Amino acid sequence: MADAPKNKPSSACFSSGPCKKRPGYSLEALADAPLGRSHRHPLALAKLRLAIDDTKRILGVPESYLCAIVPASDTGAVEMAMWTMLGPRPVDVCYWESFGKGWADDLKNQLKLPDVREFIGEYGVLPPLHETDPNHDIIFTWNGTTSGVCCSSDASWISDERQGLTICDATSGVFAMDIPWPKIDVLTFSWQKVLGGEAAHGMIILSPRAVERLETYSPPWPVPKIFRMSKKGQIDSALFTGSVINTVSMLCVEDYLDALKWVDSVGGLSALIERSKKNLQVFEEFVAKHDWIEFLAKDAASRSNTSVCFVLPQATPEQVKALSKLLEKEGVAYDINSYRDAPPGLRIWCGATVEASDIAVLCEWLEYGYAKITAA
Numbered sequence: 021m022a023d024a025p026k027n028k029p030s031s032a033c034f035s036s037g038p039c040k041k042r043p044g045y046s047l048e049a050l051a052d053a054p055l056g057r058s059h060r061h062p063l064a065l066a067k068l069r070l071a072i073d074d075t076k077r078i079l080g081v082p083e084s085y086l087c088a089i090v091p092a093s094d095t096g097a098v099e100m101a102m103w104t105m106l107g108p109r110p111v112d113v114c115y116w117e118s119f120g121k122g123w124a125d126d127l128k129n130q131l132k133l134p135d136v137r138e139f140i141g142e143y144g145v146l147p148p149l150h151e152t153d154p155n156h157d158i159i160f161t162w163n164g165t166t167s168g169v170c171c172s173s174d175a176s177w178i179s180d181e182r183q184g185l186t187i188c189d190a191t192s193g194v195f196a197m198d199i200p201w202p203k204i205d206v207l208t209f210s211w212q213k214v215l216g217g218e219a220a221h222g223m224i225i226l227s228p229r230a231v232e233r234l235e236t237y238s239p240p241w242p243v244p245k246i247f248r249m250s251k252k253g254q255i256d257s258a259l260f261t262g263s264v265i266n267t268v269s270m271l272c273v274e275d276y277l278d279a280l281k282w283v284d285s286v287g288g289l290s291a292l293i294e295r296s297k298k299n300l301q302v303f304e305e306f307v308a309k310h311d312w313i314e315f316l317a318k319d320a321a322s323r324s325n326t327s328v329c330f331v332l333p334q335a336t337p338e339q340v341k342a343l344s345k346l347l348e349k350e351g352v353a354y355d356i357n358s359y360r361d362a363p364p365g366l367r368i369w370c371g372a373t374v375e376a377s378d379i380a381v382l383c384e385w386l387e388y389g390y391a392k393i394t395a396a
């Protein structure tokens with residue numbers, strides 16, 4: 021059998037969340053965090069406001085859209101949209117992996133909405149998104165983190181004349197994929213994904229039509245305080261200029277600001293997308309040369325360039341586990357098992373904070389490790 025590769029990746033962090041920190045990251049970059057100070061003091065408010073403004077600027081969010089920092093990470097952001105906006109129209113929920121399925125379960129079992137249609141794609145494929153109804157509210161995930169299948173950036177299946185709202189969980193897509201903002205009414209994400217930020221806080225971005233829904237509709241069920249974005253029929257505008265519903269970690273905020281600074285330093289959103297695509301390309305070239313490894317995503321057009329999922333058709337689930345254990349033990353790749361509900365395989369993060377040269381070295385190790393575990 022071939023010897024182990026001589027080199028190891030400069031970082032073994034390939035987890036799909038929390039994801040790898042930006043290149044050159046150091047805790048010293050957080051020295052300016054206003055620790056031990058009130059998050060309502062103007063000093064902290066200015067930082068929160070900067071996080072919102074820079075998010076909008078870097079992502080190219082239209083001026084008319086609102087953006088806020090909210091509790092409970094991406095899950096909190098998605099659920100606050102569902103709990104405050106849904107009810108007046110039938111809902112179409114589209115999912116093709118476990119997180120999207122979670123939102124469908126919420127609709128049926130928690131909110132108990134009577135009129136829900138499910139559009140389901142098996143692991144590896146998108147559902148028939150074009151069959152959704154523009155008069156319904158539509159919930160979907162931009163990038164299925166656990167299947168490595170994502171929407172394409174034209175989103176032609178979303179009508180420009182729609183009457184319903186589109187609610188998009190884009191946590192592992194933003195900062196790595198182009199988002200067609202006119203197609204989106206609500207978009208959510210958390211900091212721990214593409215920019216390798218800290219967990220805990222989420223962000224929610226609202227179109228003018230989403231704001232209108234919040235100002236004209238009151239759901240019949242109780243809405244917890246941490247989900248409330250409007251007061252007495254008016255949007256809570258302070259939320260979108262840096263105020264927060266409850267206490268935030270200013271250390272996490274500083275960490276996010278550091279990540280945004282890094283984005284500017286490498287050339288902004290287009291550079292991030294390019295980095296992530298290049299990373300995927302390294303994998304594509306590797307898969308093209310080896311018949312023992314395949315992408316779980318069946319169609320290259322919907323193949324994720326962040327959470328890349330692989331199946332090893334000739335290996336048993338035990339051998340696949342042995343491979344990821346071997347790579348972890350060697351300090352080559354951490355946390356690359358497929359998600360617990362997904363088909364057995366590997367899931368390797370290749371968002372913009374990951375270096376293409378590290379993916380190339382990892383591929384050498386995959387080849388070596390596969391030979392080793394299948395020979396055993």
Ligand SMILES: Cc1ncc(COP(=O)(O)O)c(C=O)c1O
Nearest residue numbers: 037093094095119165191192210
């Ligand atoms: C598509 C998707 N939605 C939601 C979540 C949950 O995110 P969070 O833990 O930030 O709430 C994740 C986390 O991996 C995800 O990938």
